[in-house]
Amino acid sequence: MTRVSRPYPGLVLLALVAASPVAAEVLRHGMAxxxxxxxxxxxxxxxxxxxxxxxxxxxxxxxxYPFHVIRLRIVGGDVSPMNVLTAAAPYPVTFYLRAxxxxxxxxxxxxxxxxxxxxxxxxxxxxxxxxxQLTEQ
Numbered sequence: 001m002t003r004v005s006r007p008y009p010g011l012v013l014l015a016l017v018a019a020s021p022v023a024a025e026v027l028r029h030g031m032a033x034x035x036x037x038x039x040x041x042x043x044x045x046x047x048x049x050x051x052x053x054x055x056x057x058x059x060x061x062x063x064x065y066p067f068h069v070i071r072l073r074i075v076g077g078d079v080s081p082m083n084v085l086t087a088a089a090p091y092p093v094t095f096y097l098r099a100x101x102x103x104x105x106x107x108x109x110x111x112x113x114x115x116x117x118x119x120x121x122x123x124x125x126x127x128x129x130x131x132x133q134l135t136e137q
Contacts, residue, residue, distance in 0.1 A: 034121040034130070035077030037084065042068045044112025054085050056094035058129065060107050064093060079124060087124045095122070095129035103134050110136065
């Protein structure tokens, strides 16, 4: 009788998982690819007739700013806006703003009630909001 060698089932499963694209991203960056989002909202108070999807608290250079999210659009990533809003909800400081010095200064100098748009990157469960562009409207 001839014995046939079979690979261990656990080893085969491990090889399949390790070969997946998600595993490659996790190994390369330590976690999944960031989500690119376009976030519209008001720094400070919002107009009374505007309904916000969420009220965040954003920390910029150690100071906390209320931010009313009125529109969140996912530009790149496989999540819904509701996934982002739900993941951010339980934290007293929703995000810590990360950007170049002029953008941080622009955010800090934005007058209360001013509508702005942020083009930013974030990760679900992460507290960092990496802003690449800030425009006032």
